[in-house]
Amino acid sequence: MRILLIFVCLISLHISQAQRPGGDKPPLIEIKAKILDKESGQPLEYATLVLQSAENPERVTGGLSDPSGDFSVEIIPGIYDIRIEYISYKTYELKGIQLFNPTDLGTIILEIDAEQLDEVELVGERTTVELRLDKKIYNVGQDLTVRGGSVTDVLDNVPSVTVDVEGNISLRGNESVRILINGKPSALSG
Known part of the structure; x- marks a missing residue:
């Protein structure tokens, strides 16, 4: 019985070595x-x-x-x-x-593939907020948050500007604000 067990172990060891995955690369x-x-x-x-x-x-x-x-x-x-x-x-x-x-x-x-190269189109946009000595300019431009909204919606997105429920506009709590639209005075302030 002992010889049979040794024989089975040797055979299984031989088979496991012969079937090694990967083999010779x-x-x-x-x-x-x-x-x-x-x-x-x-x-x-x-x-x-x-x-x-x-x-x-x-x-x-x-x-x-x-x-x-x-x-x-x-x-x-x-x-x-x-x-x-x-x-x-x-x-x-x-x-x-x-x-x-x-x-x-x-x-x-x-070599460069001239057919792949196409014209380059540069699109310039102004920054959203420009700070000057006497005024702050907010360019709406391509601002997606105000598309389809009113002027008060635009002003609500301007930093430091608040618009209350009645439409009163204040800048840092001060209600004596002059608002210009395209450089012209508007009736929004007052």
Whole structure:
């Protein structure tokens, strides 16, 4: 009985060692390159490298270039589609590249994609509150909190200004306030 128990233990130990998950993994290889701008020759920091396995497209790896434009990525040997992308630059692609040994892709030059660049529209707006020596100017402009409201609703949102139920306006408790709308006196104060 004792020999049978030892035999069963040895067999189970042998089976558990033979079925080890992960098994032998192939050694990783290093892929290197340098990314430069075509016009200036300057390195492109944060350029994206995408390595997608041609045999198993779900296996994707990659990395970003450092401040000197260099990147170094370790991958499992195989056949890969390589893409290098950078915002507003044309994508650099290599398809079906066999990578079974450490490889230096050399210097890769990216050029600006003028078709992606479009016009830039600048919209200037004044600040909401302007402080001057003799007055405080409140620009309603694009203030969403007062859209569709009355003048008293607008004044209620102005800091230091209070509007009571009867419509009396006061600035820091002082009711002798002169209110101008578009630079002209209004009938709101009084």
